[in-house]
Amino acid sequence: MRYLNQLEPDALVARFAEHPPIDFQVLQVADTPAFVAPFDLLTTADDDVRKKVMGAPGYGWWGRLLRWRTAFVGTTVSEYALFPRNAQPDALARALRDQLGKRQRLMIVKDIPQASPLFDAANGDWCRRFADACTAAGFLLLEGQALAYVPIDFQNEDEYLARLSSGRRKDIRRKLRKRDDVAVEAVPCGDAVFDADAVVDAYYALYEHVFAQSEIHFDKLSRAFFAAVLRDASNGGVVFVYRHQGEMIGWNLCFVVEGKLIDKYVGFAYPQAREQNLYFTSWFHNLAFAREQGLTHYVAGWTDPKVKSYLGAQFTLTRHAIYLRNPLLRAVARKLGKFFESDSQWAANEQA
Numbered sequence: 001m002r003y004l005n006q007l008e009p010d011a012l013v014a015r016f017a018e019h020p021p022i023d024f025q026v027l028q029v030a031d032t033p034a035f036v037a038p039f040d041l042l043t044t045a046d047d048d049v050r051k052k053v054m055g056a057p058g059y060g061w062w063g064r065l066l067r068w069r070t071a072f073v074g075t076t077v078s079e080y081a082l083f084p085r086n087a088q089p090d091a092l093a094r095a096l097r098d099q100l101g102k103r104q105r106l107m108i109v110k111d112i113p114q115a116s117p118l119f120d121a122a123n124g125d126w127c128r129r130f131a132d133a134c135t136a137a138g139f140l141l142l143e144g145q146a147l148a149y150v151p152i153d154f155q156n157e158d159e160y161l162a163r164l165s166s167g168r169r170k171d172i173r174r175k176l177r178k179r180d181d182v183a184v185e186a187v188p189c190g191d192a193v194f195d196a197d198a199v200v201d202a203y204y205a206l207y208e209h210v211f212a213q214s215e216i217h218f219d220k221l222s223r224a225f226f227a228a229v230l231r232d233a234s235n236g237g238v239v240f241v242y243r244h245q246g247e248m249i250g251w252n253l254c255f256v257v258e259g260k261l262i263d264k265y266v267g268f269a270y271p272q273a274r275e276q277n278l279y280f281t282s283w284f285h286n287l288a289f290a291r292e293q294g295l296t297h298y299v300a301g302w303t304d305p306k307v308k309s310y311l312g313a314q315f316t317l318t319r320h321a322i323y324l325r326n327p328l329l330r331a332v333a334r335k336l337g338k339f340f341e342s343d344s345q346w347a348a349n350e351q352a
Contacts, residue, residue, distance in 0.1 A: 003033075003082035004123060005113055007262050007299060009255050011235035016077040019225035024076075030095040031084040032073060036104065037219070039070035071100050073109040073321075076219040077264070079147055079299065080111045080318065089130035093137045093321075101323040109134065109321035111144055116316045118149065118260070118297060134321035144318035148300040148308040152290045160287065164312055172280060172311070179281040182249070185241045186289075189253075190233020200227045203239075203251060206267025213270070214303075221265075229253070237264075240285060242278055250278045254286065260297045261290040283311050 002010065013033065020026045020035060027034040073096055074081040083092065101107040112131055115124045135141055154160040161169045193199055204223045211220055229235065235255065242250040249272040253265040263286060268278060283300075290298045300308055305315065 002085075003078075004085050004087075004126060005078070005080035005119070006082055007079050007118065007257060007260065008077060008264070009235045009237070009257055011232055012077050012229065012237075012255065012264070013075060013082070015225055015228045015232070015235075016075045019222055019228055021076060021219040021221050021225075024219065027071075027100070029073070029100045030092055031087070032092065032096065033075050033078075033082050034071060034073045034096075034100060035075070036069060036071050038067055039072075039106070039108075039218070040067050068106055069104065071104040071107040073100070073107070074111060076221075079262075079301070080113050080116075081109055083126075083130070089126060090133040090136070093130060093133035093139070097137050097139070097323055102325055105325055107323040109139070109323075111147075111318040112321060114317050114319055116147075117151075117314075118299065118316070131319055131321065134323075137323075139321040139323045142320045142322060144320045145302045146305045146315040146317055147302055148305060148313035148315055150287060150290075150298040150300065150313055152287070152295055152297060154291070156291075157284060157288065160312065168310060175277040175280045176284060178275075178277045179284075181244060182276055182278070182281055183243045184285055185243070187239045187241055188233070189230055189235050189237035189239065194227075194230040197227075200230060202248065203230065203267055206248070206251060206269055207265065208267075209270055210266055210268050226265075240282065240289075242273075242276075242282065244272060244276055247272070249273050249276060250282065252282050252286070254289075256293065256295065259295050260299055261286060261293070261295050262299045263301055279307065280311070283308075 003013075006013070017026050017033070021037070024035050024037045027036065096107070096109065113119060113124065113127050115128075131141055154163075161172065164172070187193060200223065204226050207221070207226065229237065230239070230253075236257070237253055237255050240252045240254065241248060242252075247269075249269045251267045252263065255262045255264060266282070268274075273279070286298055286300075300313055305313075309315070
């Protein structure tokens with residue numbers, strides 16, 4: 001039975017357990033996926049706080065004190081925390097606290113949906129009751145990340161662009177002129193091309209390029225993970241491969257699950273991907289693919305919310321349930337929590 005809140009194929013969640021990100025330990029607590037990993041406490045802080053702390057005298061020495069071995073409930077391959085469908089919210093909250101939270105200085109139940117439009121009302125009600133149960137069990141609730149998605153309720157690209165401002169339409173159309181110079185090929189996971197180690201090496205190298213330029217370095221996936229995913233015909237994944245003058249300059253791994261296109265991983269060659277405006281090209285390619293397949297949503301993930309907003313995405317926020325074993329630190333966290341809700345503050349400003 002699929003987990004509550006699960007958008008991804010079962011096989012992807014299974015590969016996470018088999019080949020966890022580097023330095024991660026995968027667990028199963030109260031039939032719920034979880035893991036323990038190194039975590040920089042500044043990861044979700046807003047930009048101003050992060051810059052001030054990192055610029056403080058001696059940070060290079062004492063900054064290590066902000067990196068804790070932390071327990072997380074969820075996975076890094078699923079958009080949301082995954083819960084057993086037969087679990088009772090209050091019992092699960094207590095079990096996670098007692099079986100995992102009390103063994104680590106910090107536990108985070110990451111990405112609990114808030115009335116997500118990607119699920120039905122019953123799912124939303126369960127998550128609301130679970131969040132309330134976490135509060136009753138001593139957790140601190142913080143606003144989480146902004147998940148980007150696009151309802152596929154338009155007939156063509158022109159209709160989609162017509163919803164954006166004239167300035168954005170002009171800029172996007174200018175950037176999309178480059179797509180005529182880029183060839184796109186759809187390669188299903190499990191295709192024989194991925195049998196060659198050299199091919200997997202090439203894909204992983206482009207993933208590493210993207211990881212290296214990211215501002216947040218948390219979950220670096222292993223080559224073994226990608227090899228297993230790319231070679232698994234059962235997961236229903238499709239890789240959109242982008243080539244310029246015969247050279248692979250990018251790829252995008254997506255999954256079609258229950259009527260939605262789930263965008264999971266990318267790899268880019270720099271500077272070629274930037275020169276060809278590949279981010280814009282891949283965005284509109286995915287929208288066209290979702291429309292042609294008769295899908296209801298394109299789910300575009302957590303990263304780069306400002307760029308995705310510019311491209312017309314909508315957003316749904318999550319909550320994190322934080323449990324600190326030390327009661328004094330719990331009291332401090334309640335005072336400082338607002339400085340770790342940057343996505344919700346950004347989303348509020350966008351809607352203002």
